[in-house]
Amino acid sequence: MIKRKYFVQGSSFSHVASVAGYPDLPRWTFLRPHKNDLLLYGSQPNSGPVNIQIISTNQQTFDVKIRQLQLQVEPREIAAPYEVEMKIINYNVEDIFEREILPRFERVIRALWNTSPVIFTSKLASVLDVGGRKPLDPRHKEGFVIRVAGSGNFSSELRNLELEVRQLRNRIPCPRDYKRTSAEWRFREIGLAPDWCGFRLITNPGSFSRGDNQGRSDMSVLKDHGTSSSISNQLAAAAASDIVGSEHPSIVSRSRDGADVVSSAHDSNSTNQNRNGISATAAPTFEGPSLQDLPRRSSFEDVVISLALPLAVCLLLLGGLSGTSLCLYASDDLSRSTTSPSRSGSVETEHLRRPHSLRHEKN
Numbered sequence: 001m002i003k004r005k006y007f008v009q010g011s012s013f014s015h016v017a018s019v020a021g022y023p024d025l026p027r028w029t030f031l032r033p034h035k036n037d038l039l040l041y042g043s044q045p046n047s048g049p050v051n052i053q054i055i056s057t058n059q060q061t062f063d064v065k066i067r068q069l070q071l072q073v074e075p076r077e078i079a080a081p082y083e084v085e086m087k088i089i090n091y092n093v094e095d096i097f098e099r100e101i102l103p104r105f106e107r108v109i110r111a112l113w114n115t116s117p118v119i120f121t122s123k124l125a126s127v128l129d130v131g132g133r134k135p136l137d138p139r140h141k142e143g144f145v146i147r148v149a150g151s152g153n154f155s156s157e158l159r160n161l162e163l164e165v166r167q168l169r170n171r172i173p174c175p176r177d178y179k180r181t182s183a184e185w186r187f188r189e190i191g192l193a194p195d196w197c198g199f200r201l202i203t204n205p206g207s208f209s210r211g212d213n214q215g216r217s218d219m220s221v222l223k224d225h226g227t228s229s230s231i232s233n234q235l236a237a238a239a240a241s242d243i244v245g246s247e248h249p250s251i252v253s254r255s256r257d258g259a260d261v262v263s264s265a266h267d268s269n270s271t272n273q274n275r276n277g278i279s280a281t282a283a284p285t286f287e288g289p290s291l292q293d294l295p296r297r298s299s300f301e302d303v304v305i306s307l308a309l310p311l312a313v314c315l316l317l318l319g320g321l322s323g324t325s326l327c328l329y330a331s332d333d334l335s336r337s338t339t340s341p342s343r344s345g346s347v348e349t350e351h352l353r354r355p356h357s358l359r360h361e362k363n
Helices: 093-097 101-112 156-170 184-189 231-239 300-362
Strands: 013-019 029-034 037-042 048-058 064-073 082-088 119-126 144-150 200-203 250-254 260-264
Touching: 013 029, 029 119, 037 048, 037 093, 037 119, 082 119, 093 101, 093 119, 101 119, 101 144, 101 156, 101 184, 156 200
Parallel strands: 064 250
Antiparallel strands: 013 048, 029 037, 048 064, 082 144, 082 200, 119 144, 250 260
């Protein structure tokens, strides 16, 4: 989480993040503003180094600050091909970083999934990040989607729960409070409101989430004895460093004993090799096409089709209408000029004849 204190107080900033040398973030990383801070979160599916560049622009002075965030994701050695996916509708994804929501949620999953010796959070994303939309009521939360992976097969409680909610999947839109399941009370007890239309049991035999031998996760872990670390320590190593404030990049990694290791990036050799002896190669630089190699398109044809041709048609129509109106006006004047002498002669003849008829009647 990027703290507000590293920027000028009273200024508004816009942030753009991408992988160093690439135009965008990877699919597993999400960036969103949170109050006065910036939240960078995600769950890396593969191990290896990740170099993220954050560009912050002051919208008042247009000053630009660039921060480099280097992460080292350690592989997980425990195979976890089984995943439980759920959707929570009464919290936003940023609420997980402020409250102890994730440990409570994992304890409920542990009670339902007693056949797996180790479970851990494998995915965390906002509903908007996975194709959802904002709720119609602005008072409602956006919600988030979470996946919990485990090494053991699904328990009978989880399979029965899937049978209970299967009938909801054919209803569009999915009703939020249509059905209360047998496990509803477990989540309501800890203050979570699940959307049972988003409940899934996923089996991926070819996909494995890896970590150390003790089952520690870059996000969170539950052992058989039920111990778990705090949410800040669980999520910081996978999503982002706790504070991006130094002028020089740093590497955040997790050792075999679960301790977080932060190393400076002044020495390139220490950047390319972590304390476990795993060499980390730098990400390839994005080489876009040059300006000379880009195809060029002439705009003459577009101008002729969009402007010149319609203008010529309008001029032709205007000329035709003008000529037709002139011809009709000329023919009307000619007809009037031919009929006016006959009318005047008839009027004069009638005037001359009228007194003569009156004199004849007097006589």
